[in-house]
Amino acid sequence: MCASTPAFLQPSGHRGGCGGAVCQGGRVLDVPAVVAPVQGRARRVGLRRPPSIVLVGLLLLAISLGLQHRVLGAFTTSTIGDVTGDPDLFGWWLTWTPWAILHGQNPLVTDWMHHPLGVNAMWNTTVPLLGVVLSPITLTAGPVAAYNVGMILGPVASGVAMAAALGPWVRRWSARTVAAVVYAFGPFQVAHASAGHLNIVWAVLPPVLLYLVHVLFVRGTDKPYRTGALVGLLFAAQLFVYTQTLALGVLMLVVTAAVLAVRFPSRVRERLPGLVRAGAACVGVFAVVCGYPLWLILAGPQRPKSTIRDPLYGVTDLANVVVPTPLTAARLVPTGFADTMRANVGEQGGYLGPAILLLVLILVVTVRSTPLRLAAAVGLISLVLSLGPEIVVADRETGVPMPWALFTEVHLLGEAEPVRLQVVTALCVAFVLAVWIDRIPAVRWLPGVGLATLATAFAVLTWLPADAYGAREASTPAFFADAAQHLREGDVVETVPAVTSVWDGGARPMRWQAQADMRYKMPGGYFIGSDPQHPVLIEAPLSAYQQGVVEVGAGNPLTVAPADAAASLRASGVTVVVVVPEPGVDTDAVLSWTATVTGDAGSRVEDVWTFRL
Numbered sequence: 001m002c003a004s005t006p007a008f009l010q011p012s013g014h015r016g017g018c019g020g021a022v023c024q025g026g027r028v029l030d031v032p033a034v035v036a037p038v039q040g041r042a043r044r045v046g047l048r049r050p051p052s053i054v055l056v057g058l059l060l061l062a063i064s065l066g067l068q069h070r071v072l073g074a075f076t077t078s079t080i081g082d083v084t085g086d087p088d089l090f091g092w093w094l095t096w097t098p099w100a101i102l103h104g105q106n107p108l109v110t111d112w113m114h115h116p117l118g119v120n121a122m123w124n125t126t127v128p129l130l131g132v133v134l135s136p137i138t139l140t141a142g143p144v145a146a147y148n149v150g151m152i153l154g155p156v157a158s159g160v161a162m163a164a165a166l167g168p169w170v171r172r173w174s175a176r177t178v179a180a181v182v183y184a185f186g187p188f189q190v191a192h193a194s195a196g197h198l199n200i201v202w203a204v205l206p207p208v209l210l211y212l213v214h215v216l217f218v219r220g221t222d223k224p225y226r227t228g229a230l231v232g233l234l235f236a237a238q239l240f241v242y243t244q245t246l247a248l249g250v251l252m253l254v255v256t257a258a259v260l261a262v263r264f265p266s267r268v269r270e271r272l273p274g275l276v277r278a279g280a281a282c283v284g285v286f287a288v289v290c291g292y293p294l295w296l297i298l299a300g301p302q303r304p305k306s307t308i309r310d311p312l313y314g315v316t317d318l319a320n321v322v323v324p325t326p327l328t329a330a331r332l333v334p335t336g337f338a339d340t341m342r343a344n345v346g347e348q349g350g351y352l353g354p355a356i357l358l359l360v361l362i363l364v365v366t367v368r369s370t371p372l373r374l375a376a377a378v379g380l381i382s383l384v385l386s387l388g389p390e391i392v393v394a395d396r397e398t399g400v401p402m403p404w405a406l407f408t409e410v411h412l413l414g415e416a417e418p419v420r421l422q423v424v425t426a427l428c429v430a431f432v433l434a435v436w437i438d439r440i441p442a443v444r445w446l447p448g449v450g451l452a453t454l455a456t457a458f459a460v461l462t463w464l465p466a467d468a469y470g471a472r473e474a475s476t477p478a479f480f481a482d483a484a485q486h487l488r489e490g491d492v493v494e495t496v497p498a499v500t501s502v503w504d505g506g507a508r509p510m511r512w513q514a515q516a517d518m519r520y521k522m523p524g525g526y527f528i529g530s531d532p533q534h535p536v537l538i539e540a541p542l543s544a545y546q547q548g549v550v551e552v553g554a555g556n557p558l559t560v561a562p563a564d565a566a567a568s569l570r571a572s573g574v575t576v577v578v579v580v581p582e583p584g585v586d587t588d589a590v591l592s593w594t595a596t597v598t599g600d601a602g603s604r605v606e607d608v609w610t611f612r613l
Contacts, residue, residue, distance in 0.1 A: 052173040052176075053160060053163060053164055055173075056159070056160060056163045056173070056176070056177050056180055057156060057159075057160045059177065059181070060155065060156040060159040060160065060180060060181065060184055061152075061153075061156050063181065063184075063185060064152045064153070064155050064156050064184075064185075065152060067185070067193075067465060067467075067469050068080055068148075068151065068152055068469055068471075070469065070470065070471035071148055071471040074471070075141075075144075075145050075148055076141055076142055076144050076145045077144065077473065077474055078144070078471045078472060078473055078474050079091070079144055079147060079148065079196065079471065079472050079474045080147070080148050080151040080152070080193065080196065080469065080470075080471060081151075081193065081194055081195060081196030081469075081470060081471075081472060082194045082195070082196075082345075082346075082470035082472070083195060083196060083346075083472065083503040083504050084196075084472045084474065084503070084504055084505055084506075084507065084508065085196070085501065085502060085503040085504065085505070085506050085507045085526065086125075086195060086196040086197060086198075086503070086507075087147055087196040087198075087472070087474070088474070088507035088508055088510050088511040088526075089125070089507050089510060089526050090125070090127065090147050090150075090196065090198045090199075091143035091144055091146070091147045091474075091510070091511050091514050092113070092143065092507075092510040092511065092513065092514045093121075093124070093125070093126045093127055093128075093131060094127070094131050094135075094138050094143050094146045094147060094150070094514075095131075095138055095143045095146075095514035095515075095517075095518065096110060096112065096126075096131070096514070096518065097126070097127075097128045097131025097132060097135070098131060098132065098135035098138055098139060099517070099518045101132075103518075107121065107131075108120075108121040108122055108126075108128070108292070108293060108296055109296070109300070109301065111521060112513070112518055112521045112522070113499070113510065113513075113521070113522055113524065113525030113527065113540075114302075114523065114524070114525040114527060114529065114537075114540050115492055115521040115522060115523050115572060115573060116523075116572065116573050117302055117529075117531055118301065118302055119302055119525060119527045119529050120296055120300050120301055120302045120303050120529060121296070122243070122293050122296040122297045122300065122303075123296075123297065123300075123302075123303050123304060123528045123529060124527050124528050124529075125197075125198075125199045125242060127150075127198060127199050127202075127240070127241055127242070128240045129237055129240035129241050130150055130198065130199075130202065130241060134146040134149060134150055137149050142514075142515060143511065143514040143515060144474050144511070144515075147196075147198060150198050150202070151193060151196070151198055151201060154198065154201035154202040154203070155184040155185060155189050155193070155201055155203075156184065157202060157204050158183065158184050158189070158201070158202065158203040158204050158207065159180035159181060159183055159184030159185075160180065161204045161207035161208055162176075162179055162180045162183040162184065162207040162210075162427070162430060163176040163177060163179065163180040164207070164211070165207040165208065165210045165211040166179060166210075166431070166434050167211075168211070168214040168218075168219070169214075169371050169431075169434070169435060170434045170435060170438045171438060172437070172438050172441075174437065175433075175434045175435075175436075175437035175438040176434055178433060178434065178437055178460065179430040179431065179433055179434035179437075180430075182426075182429065182430045182433060182460060182463060183203075183207070183426055183427060183430040185463075185465055186426045186430070186463050187324065187325075187327070187328055187349050187350070187352075187426070187463060187465075188203075188349035188350070188422045188423050188425075188426045189201055189203065189349070189426075190327045190328070190349070190465045190469075191325065191327060191345060191346055191347065191348055191349030192346060193469065194327055194345060194346055194468070194469065194470065195344070195345070195346025195347070195503075196346075197346065199241060199242035199245075200242065200245070200420070200423075202241055202242075203245070203423050205234075205238045205241075205245055205246065205249050206245075206252075206423055206424055206427045207427065208234060209249050209252070209253050210427065210431070212231060212253070213253070213256055213257075213260075215227060216231075216271075216274075216275060216278060217256070217257055217260050217271060217275075218260070220270070220271055220274055221274055221278065224274040224275070224277035224278040224281065225277055225280075226281075227278050227281075228278030228279060228280065228281030228282040228285070229281045229282070229284075229285045231278065231281075231282045232281065232282040232283065232284065232285030232286040232289070233285060233286075233289065235250070235286050235290075236285070236286055236289040236290050239290055239293060240293075243297070244416045244417065244420055245420065245423075247412065247413055247416050248416055248418075248420055248421055248424070249424075251413070252378070252381075252382060252421070252424050255378065255381055255382075256378050257275075259374060259377055259378055259381070260374070263370070297412070302529040302530055302531070303529070303530065304528055304529060304530050304535065304536045304537075305530050305535035305536065306530075306535035306536045307414075307415070307536070308415055308528060308536055309417075311388065311389050311408050311414070312342075312388060312389065312390065312392060312397060313342075313343065313417075314343070314347065314416075314417025314418060314419045314420070315343075315386070315387055315388025315389075315392055315404075315417075315419050316350040316383070316386040316387050316388065316392075316418070316419050316421075316422060317341040317342035317343070317348065317350070317392050317393065317394065317395065318387060318391055318392065318393045319340075319341050319393050319394045320338075320341050320342075320348050320349075320350040320351055321350055321351065321352050321357075321383070322351075322352070322353060322354060322357075323337055323338065323341065323351070324338070324351045324353065325338040325345050325351065326338060326345070326466060326468055327345065327465060327466055327468050327469075328351060328462075328463065328464070328465060328466060329464040329465060329466040329467075330353075330461065330462045340394045340395055341394060341395055342392050342395045343419070344503075347417075347419055349419075349422050349426075350383075350386065350419070350422045350425070351463075352383075352425070352429065353459075353462045353463070355458060355459040355462045356429060356459050356462060356463065358459075359455065359456065359459040360376055360379075360429065360432055363376075363432060363436050364376045364432075367435075367436060367439065369435055371431075371435060372431075372432050372435045372436065375428045375431040375432050375435070376428065376432055378424070378428055379424070379425050379427075379428025379429060379432070382421045382422075382424035382425045382428065383421075383422075383425045384402065384403060385402075385403060385404050385418055385421050386404075386418045386419055386420075386421035386422050386425065387402045387404065387418070388402060388404050388418045388419070389401065389402060389404050389405035389408050390402055390405065404418045433456070433460065437456060440452050440453055440456070474511060476511060476512050476515045477512065477580055477606070477607045477608050478606045478607050479578070479605055479606045479607055479608040479610075480512040480513070480515050480516040481515060482606065483516035483517070483519040483520065484516075484517070484519055486605050486606075486610065487516075487519050487520050487576065488575075490575075491519070491520040491521070491575045491576050492520060492521045492522065492523065492572065492573045492574050492575050492576070493513075493520040493521070493522050493574070493575070493576045493577070493578055494522065494523060494524070494543075494545065494546075494569060494572070494574045494576070494577045494578070495509040495512065495522065495524065495577075495578050495579075495580065496546075496549050496577065496578070496579040496580060496590060496594070497509065497549075497580065497582060497585075498524050498540075498542065498543075498546045498549070499522070499524035499525055499526055499539065499540060500526065500539050501526050501538045501539040506526060506539075507526045509522065509524060510525070510526060512580075520576070521573075523540060523543065523572035523573070523574060524539075524540045525539065525540045526538070526539050527539070527540075543565075543568040543569065543572065544560050544564045544565045544567070544568040545560075545565040545566070545568050545569050545577075545594075545597055547559070547560050547565075548560040548562075548565050548593050548597070549590055549593065549594075552586065552589040552590055552592075552593045553585040553586050553587075553589060553590050554585075554586070555586055555589070558593075562593075562596045562597050565593075565597045566597045566598070566599075566613075569597065569598070569613060570613070574613060575612065575613055576610055576611065576612050576613070577594050577597075577598055577610070577611040577613070578608050578609070578610050578611075579591060579594055579602075579608060579609040579610075579611070580607075580608050581607075581608075581609075591609055594609075594611050595611065598611040598612070598613050599613070600612055600613070
């Protein structure tokens with residue numbers, strides 16, 4: 001390495017000189033392989049293969065398509081995931097963002113659901129940045145296709161970011177590729193893909209933060225204001241994908257800085273002035289770009305006025321660290337054991353497994369690599385923090401306090417789910433593996449190379465995902481596809497069934513509204529918000545009319561007066577009720593109830609019944 005580069009920063013395989021690179025100003029400059037001097041002139045030598053990062057991306061895309069093969073044959077009529085609630089929600093928001101921009105509406109506040117009060121988008125998983133990026137697909141093929149494309153490309157983008165971020169520490173692309181695959185398709189990503197969490201499978205920020213650790217804390221930057229401004233823009237972009245990832249990512253960036261300061265105290269004074277300047281530029285740019293979204297979060301309309309969920313819900317179950325779910329191929333425990341762990345399978349992404357844990361421990365003890373050991377330390381901290389305010393084992397609360405308890409009363413950060421820190425743990429595992437695999441060829445004892453390779457391959461394969469990704473039917477009644485022919489401008493439509501937060505099927509009416517190209521508003525919704533009577537809402541409150549639907553549809557006695565039901569519809573501004581017949585529901589009774597409430601006999605329109613107030 002060049003004389004000005006600290007020894008502990010030297011990537012594997014680069015010690016002892018600059019090799020075939022050129023040293024200039026303390027930096028290593030690669031000489032392009034495509035140019036060779038011949039008789040004093042440069043000429044191009046043949047056709048160069050695609051850049052390695054492109055090949056990594058293509059490999060990740062092939063894996064992602066293979067894992068999601070069930071949806072490929074019905075790309076516009078089925079959604080990726082084992083449930084439909086969140087896929088339908090994301091389909092709605094992917095439609096809303098470009099529609100709002102094209103129609104002069106505010107994309108961050110909407111009354112197209114939960115009408116007339118509306119919804120504060122910044123308190124919801126609205127992914128407006130992805131809404132813009134995927135808008136060509138949404139506007140041509142529809143929200144279901146856009147959601148599926150996003151779910152397929154999210155792990156690919158995350159893995160590519162991981163491979164690129166490893167550049168300062170890992171030379172061999174084979175090692176970077178393994179790390180990219182492990183990060184993109186490890187237990188954390190697999191779990192959230194099964195739940196349809198589009199906002200989480202786009203886990204690009206953590207690898208970018210890994211690279212920023214090198215730029216800001218390790219190498220240092222000679223242009224702190226420019227670097228800080230770029231980081232501010234990066235944080236702004238993440239705010240428009242998922243705010244929790246941003247909050248937790250910044251927290252772990254601070255933790256990493258503290259770990260480095262403890263390990264290299266002599267470098268703190270040298271780095272501090274540049275970090276202060278970069279931090280000021282970052283905060284300034286972020287505040288300018290995100291001033292309005294931040295106001296919506298802190299003081300905007302319809303934000304939640306109380307704690308959203310139990311602090312012990314979104315935590316890593318300690319059993320999950322060694323017990324895989326059915327989404328992992330290699331399982332030595334009965335499949336049903338995962339059902340005894342905290343939360344649902346979509347939040348059980350904390351699996352490390354005995355093989356990975358043992359391998360990381362051995363590497364920390366035996367491999368003389370400061371970056372490897374520091375990554376393991378940060379990974380351990382992220383794992384401990386992800387356990388939440390107290391240890392939970394097999395869904396049993398032990399009462400043993402944990403460090404996250406310090407954050408539960410911190411405004412906004414206390415609303416974050418520490419279980420989402422599992423992505424940092426997965427990133428650190430991938431980093432450790434990459435640094436180690438990069439070094440395996442340098443093992444001097446030849447049989448040791450084979451042994452090390454086999455042991456590492458075995459550990460990696462314990463994270464192999466099972467062929468268990470689901471694809472759920474997402475067809476829409478024909479009426480909604482032709483809504484422009486049947487509804488008037490300004491209509492507010494109450495649908496039967498109503499929108500609920502039930503994971504399996506509850507948000508279907510939101511998909512119908514999206515596929516109707518937002519032709520109408522609706523009083524229902526699946527969202528995080530509030531109203532004057534409820535400090536926290538996860539779905540729109542059930543109206544008196546919908547309460548009557550539930551009762552007559554199940555064959556139960558009515559407890560709601562028709563006049564009260566009619567008043568509830570008028571209070572929400574409803575102009576049309578659309579009843580979609582469903583199996584297991586007494587449709588005739590629902591139609592009779594609706595006719596009584598609305599004063600309209602109803603009309604059969606394509607495959608639904610409509611009643612105009």
